[in-house]
Amino acid sequence: MSRKTLSAETVAIVKATAPVLAEHGATIIRHFYRHLHQEHPELELLFNPANQPTGEQKTRASQQEAFRGDFFGREGAPGAALTNVLNGSITSLDDLPALKATVMRIAHRHASLDIRPEHYPIIGHYFLASVKAILGDVATDEIMAAWREAYGVLADLFIEIERDLMQKSARAPGGWEGFRPFVVRQKVQESADAASFYLSPRDGGPLPHYEAGQYVTFRVEVPGYSRVGGSAVYRNYSLSTAPGKGYFRVTIKREPGAEGSPDSVCSRFFHDHVREGDVLDVSSPYGELVLVESPRPLVFIAAGIGITVMFSLFQSALDRGIDRPIYFFQMMHDGRHHPLRREIEELARRHPNVTLHRCYSQPSAEDEPGRDYETRGRLGLGTLGRNLPGSDCDFYFTGPIPFMRSIRGALHVFGVPADRVHYECYGPHGAEIEADVR
Numbered sequence: 001m002s003r004k005t006l007s008a009e010t011v012a013i014v015k016a017t018a019p020v021l022a023e024h025g026a027t028i029i030r031h032f033y034r035h036l037h038q039e040h041p042e043l044e045l046l047f048n049p050a051n052q053p054t055g056e057q058k059t060r061a062s063q064q065e066a067f068r069g070d071f072f073g074r075e076g077a078p079g080a081a082l083t084n085v086l087n088g089s090i091t092s093l094d095d096l097p098a099l100k101a102t103v104m105r106i107a108h109r110h111a112s113l114d115i116r117p118e119h120y121p122i123i124g125h126y127f128l129a130s131v132k133a134i135l136g137d138v139a140t141d142e143i144m145a146a147w148r149e150a151y152g153v154l155a156d157l158f159i160e161i162e163r164d165l166m167q168k169s170a171r172a173p174g175g176w177e178g179f180r181p182f183v184v185r186q187k188v189q190e191s192a193d194a195a196s197f198y199l200s201p202r203d204g205g206p207l208p209h210y211e212a213g214q215y216v217t218f219r220v221e222v223p224g225y226s227r228v229g230g231s232a233v234y235r236n237y238s239l240s241t242a243p244g245k246g247y248f249r250v251t252i253k254r255e256p257g258a259e260g261s262p263d264s265v266c267s268r269f270f271h272d273h274v275r276e277g278d279v280l281d282v283s284s285p286y287g288e289l290v291l292v293e294s295p296r297p298l299v300f301i302a303a304g305i306g307i308t309v310m311f312s313l314f315q316s317a318l319d320r321g322i323d324r325p326i327y328f329f330q331m332m333h334d335g336r337h338h339p340l341r342r343e344i345e346e347l348a349r350r351h352p353n354v355t356l357h358r359c360y361s362q363p364s365a366e367d368e369p370g371r372d373y374e375t376r377g378r379l380g381l382g383t384l385g386r387n388l389p390g391s392d393c394d395f396y397f398t399g400p401i402p403f404m405r406s407i408r409g410a411l412h413v414f415g416v417p418a419d420r421v422h423y424e425c426y427g428p429h430g431a432e433i434e435a436d437v438r
Contacts, residue, residue: 007149013143020138021147024135032127032130035130099157103154103158104161108287108288111165111166111169112287115162120159124152128144128147169208172208172209174207174209178283179217180282181201182201182279182281184198184199186198190339191339195251195254195270196250197250197252197270198249199248199280207247207248208285210243210285212290212291212313212316213309214238214239214285214287215287216236216250217282218235219282220233223273237250238287240340242312252305253339254271255268289396291316292422294394294420296394297388297389298327299329299388299395299396300313301379301399302398304337304400306397307330310328310397314344314347325355326354326355327387329379329384330358331358331359334361336364356374358375359374359375361376361377361378378406379403380406381413381414385414393416394420396422404433408423412436412437
């Protein structure tokens, strides 16, 4: 299909006015949520309530951070992909193909949530109406026309890419579109606060092929949890095993997050209520953090529950017969909070090209150096430099946002080119992770 492009005049206006929208982002978003949910309560389930600013619950800084996310707010505030992609990629506004990587990441997330083309005009209407309502006379007819054009072009780009992703998923052997019932075949406690759930299709049909590093979305009904749009909660979890095992597996940490946040609600539901034999609605696998073909050594770096996606990539690399050096750095609190540890150590014993390095920030009295961990303290540039042959490797990492920012900065100092750095940000923090790479 032919794709519209932004006019030079629109690009100039959006570049000039994007900082103004960012400055008033929190107020615009509050106005947006209030009016959208009043008139379209059925759409509330598309949005992440943890990212909806209400009253004085969030600081100005966190509200503005929430304004940088995905269109539908699962990763930030609704309509925010417009400001995130345009404002955050200001120099590429006149070259939309250059935004493909950012758009593709968000589109994978939208496809996993079963977001549809008909949602975009509604979101655009209320987002632009909120811009006008908050900025008043500052938002002239010319400025509003430019932002309307920008939103339309970007929305069309998302719709096209998401339609392709969903159709590809549905047409693949064993694939489907939307959500499919899966049975919990096994529940295994992996550590003090993490459990694995093994899933297979209720209909007995085959599973589709997926790429190590991808995730699925669960749609669950949580007892006692209710929102205007319904009681369903949507949550992405990385598949924690390589493909080809005959099942899906997710490993979920019990999150102590703020009461009512999707992380805490969903993770507690899995830990406290999900039992073997239960049926859960699951999306097709999506996501772009996958192994890239390369002759260089592989380096996997994980902190906390981020180990799930790194384990999937690690196991897949070994399943493929990759015999070049593989380094797996793991940062945990202590041995009791180290999920998938035994599987990782067993794979390392069977593959001489694997080197493990475990960092415990606060090892317990039962944790022995050398046996259970190699480094006490934080994982950073010093540890990487001492245990790697150099920077000529492909690096994959994930974990809490501060950890990811620290590792990204360390790799920059280490001299690793950007095209050899691979991670996926699961929240509205992409700019924060790259903050020290300038």
